[in-house]
Amino acid sequence: MTQDDYVINIAKKYHIKSDIDIHTQNTIINPLKSLILQWAGVCLNDIQLSGSRAKGTAISLSSDLDLFVSLKSTTKNSLSEIYNSLYYHMNQAGYKVRKQNVSIGIKIVDKQVDLVPAKKRTGNTNYHSLYLNKQKTWTQTNIAEHINIVRNSNRITQILLLKIWSKLHRLNFPSIYLELIVIEALKGRNTNNHAENFLLILNYIIDKFTDKKIIDPSNTNNIISNDLNKAEKEIIKNQAISSRLQSSWEKIIW
Template sequence: MQPQAFPRVMTGDQYVAAVVRKYAVSTAAGSAASKAANLLVPLLKNWAGRSLLGIALSGSYAKGTAISLGTDVDIFVSVDCAQPVNQIYWSLFQYCVDHQLRPQVQNVSVGVQSNGLNVDLVPGRRQKGNTTDHTLYKRKKDTWVQTNVAQHIQFVSTSGRADEIRALKIWRERNYLDFPSFYLELTIIEALKHKRSNSPADKVLTALKYLEETFIHGGWLTQPTATT
């Protein structure tokens, strides 16, 4: 009689690593996200004209925390002009309409599709002076907000918590939770700021306990200077 073969049992660390790897997405040159962005660059350049300062990936793809379950490709379009930010926003929306991109109005972005992916176009007007701060239009409240996209990207991408953030984003999507990505990223960084463990499972568990025991009772976040 042949000995019974038992299925291989993963450790907690192996399981977390496998799940993160399963839903990881690439942002390298030639990736789907890169192609989606590149297809839109000529259109965005034509829209912005001489006011254009730069076009770059932002959001989760730029920070290295994107997952395949529910991450749109964010493209930040920096402009320098005197127009009010609401006019900048609606100008971009109308330009996308005129070019048959079937745009969707969102809060601070204009949603389109490119290369089979959902892409959020975020127009921002750079503030005066030697700064990378920008002003965005918040459509839902018909107001504006100051932000610093470059600072946000640096803060998250250099935190050393990309895998833990991706793991918690997967948990969020699997549980159908409404938790904005940037605030989730800040929460995980705060939860693990004193954690020295090398165990992925231990760090994910620590983050979940923080959400349960501290965050829901008014736990504070360490944020970059500018606000979203």
Template sequence: MATIDEHLRLVLARHRIDTSALSPVRGVQSVVEPTIRQWGGPYIVDIGPSGSFAKGTAVGGGTDIDIFVSLSSSVPDPLKTIYETLFTAFSNLGFQPRRQNVSIGLSVGGWKVDVTPGRRQDQYGNYHSLWRNKTGSWLQTNIKEHCRVVSGSGRLDEIRLIKIWRNRYGLSWPSFYLEMFVIDALRGARIGNLEANIITVLRATADTLATRRLIDPANTNNTLSETLDANDKFHVSQTARAGLNSPWNVVFQ
């Protein structure tokens, strides 16, 4: 019979996403890139993977790949216009895009894809401004800084397991908020101590999700813990509390 640690590692292996240079999902970029380049023209700075795929925290059942479109700071259009015209460009070519908070959702060859356009805040830096549909306002972000903080945290296995748990129970918990919560909850905990660390995270989720304040490391004006409302936080917390009292092979599959 497998130990709890062995079971968790089997679950991680079962939900692993290939993010290597030869990963089939990387081919999605070659499908959507011509549309993006035709739309953005000379203002395109870079197009590449971002989000969970780039950070090493992707799991089956979520978005298969996130693609970030970096635009020059010289783009004259307002952020909302940037978002809407890219949405229209995808729509005109039959991609059937979906409006999301800062990204545009697509289905490409069976893959779930999120494309996010952002305008650089200056000519050479990594800080970008995004249009945020939920609030009808702009948001500052730094994708490279997000990737550095998460991928270098030493908590990728714990983050991936909590995402697997979130997806299994259909919980609403934005990925970057979840990632930063796990990192914060495990501050000072031994790296690699998977069973104990997951218990720590579930306890923190049950007891402190409603009150723990987390700030975007790339934007002190963006409070990550405000991206989930009180009702959703309560539901996530209650599910974590139930998980602490349930068999591991039921909670993590």
């Protein structure tokens, strides 16, 4: 087995297809949509599958589903009120919920679902404003653009590998940040050298990651790299150093 064969098999081992099966649709997504509609009422614009499932980068080691909850631009509530009221609504419905940064995590049946509430910007646009719970502020972004950038990057396998590596080593590495790092690290590189490219990504994390400013491609004022502090970035860098020192692939990613 070649190095490429090994890492491709690892990616296939954990990769989850984007399609939602009927059982998940009926037992998880539809009940959640009903609760969200009950909460949002006439303010609801749309509920969309987002995150890794929509991008084609879902793995079995991390959150199973992401639902993007778009409210109309005419919604009067502040972003913090929207975020917190959805949290309490789901809590009162009997679910085990937790506040994350832009999302609300819910354990339902055997799945982990992240709800991302947002308010649509005025006009014919996919831009939305989101509440940042950790920073107690807000940001503007375009989830649809993020999905298109990742899906069209030709780096899906490498993104899967870094996500798997990150989860296996229990690292805190936000998805969009991780995805943009892979795309940045592999600019101009062959898309088919999966093992070599993965090592190049680790080298990039070692040499440039902690100081590299990563900007949201849909909002130059949104610095994605600020999602992690210096100490959190150092933990990821140190794991990359440790992985590069390993003598076999089985000790890097498995």
